Amino acid sequence: MIALxxxxxxxxxxxxxxxxxxxxxxxxxxxLSQPATWRRIRxxxxxxxxxxxxxxxxxxxxxxxxxxxxxxxxxxxxxVSLEDxxxxxxxxxxxxxxxxxxxxxxxRLRIVARDLPDFERILRRRIMTLPGAGDVEANVLxxxxxxxxxx
Amino acid sequence: MLNEEDRRILRYLQEDxxxxxxxxxxxxxxxxxxxxxxxxxxxxxxxxTGTVAVIDWQALGYxxxxxxxxxxxxxxxxxxxxxxxxxxxxxxxxxIQTFLGRVDVRLSVIARDMAHYQEVYRSRILTLPHIAxxxxxxxxxxxxxxxSLPV
Numbered sequence: 339m340i341a342l343x344x345x346x347x348x349x350x351x352x353x354x355x356x357x358x359x360x361x362x363x364x365x366x367x368x369x370l371s372q373p374a375t376w377r378r379i380r381x382x383x384x385x386x387x388x389x390x391x392x393x394x395x396x397x398x399x400x401x402x403x404x405x406x407x408x409x410x411x412x413x414x415x416x417x418v419s420l421e422d423x424x425x426x427x428x429x430x431x432x433x434x435x436x437x438x439x440x441x442x443x444x445x446r447l448r449i450v451a452r453d454l455p456d457f458e459r460i461l462r463r464r465i466m467t468l469p470g471a472g473d474v475e476a477n478v479l480x481x482x483x484x485x486x487x488x489x
Numbered sequence: 490m491l492n493e494e495d496r497r498i499l500r501y502l503q504e505d506x507x508x509x510x511x512x513x514x515x516x517x518x519x520x521x522x523x524x525x526x527x528x529x530x531x532x533x534x535x536x537x538t539g540t541v542a543v544i545d546w547q548a549l550g551y552x553x554x555x556x557x558x559x560x561x562x563x564x565x566x567x568x569x570x571x572x573x574x575x576x577x578x579x580x581x582x583x584x585i586q587t588f589l590g591r592v593d594v595r596l597s598v599i600a601r602d603m604a605h606y607q608e609v610y611r612s613r614i615l616t617l618p619h620i621a622x623x624x625x626x627x628x629x630x631x632x633x634x635x636x637s638l639p640v
Binding site: 392474 | 490498503536539540543546549556581583587624627629631
């Protein structure tokens, strides 16, 4: 596993808040040269610590007013292949994330929809008809914060 | 609202936020000046709010990820605020979401291993104020992780 020093941590904290800043601007804040900063970012990318960049959009402003977290239980465990369910659910464009979990539910989905009627359409026509889909529990997102984490 | 050019730009930019404006123009088959103009407009209107780095916590040695779902004691008027303030101070908490539904709040918590998780859970999660109920979903695998919006 990659060993990180304080400067690496500072770079990660800065990029988690704003990945739009270049190595030059970031280096100046941390008292590093542009090439030194660039080399460190490169090393973090190569070690897969930096998995990628995400464009932050205001979902409501682009027409997605509703985000729902859906817990899904498979109805007939063993009979339906998990792969079939996973492939079918991943193909739904409104489904942003699919996580296989242990606990009350088998899968946790994050779904975006234009509004509640649109969500109902996705739920009835796309989710409930999936191979093996059983009980579902929907929680409508009201607010969300992402924190920097232990870096 | 978005026009067809905006949607095209956002589709490519969500796929790869590191694209330069000229690369973006080429892929979206638009002129560079058009891309520059549409991007500026979307930033000014708060549609694009920025770019952030995504960290792979497994690569940093955090093997355990748990989704903790809380219902709070809502007889106390400040229960939500006090719970959220305390949860923000826990370094291992990556995400905080509030919901309309059976679950009030969800925390995404990471730990190095199960022993570390137990320690975090006992000393920092169970001590959060106003908890009525907790459910845990243990993360097993990430099947789809594409937090782009189907614009």
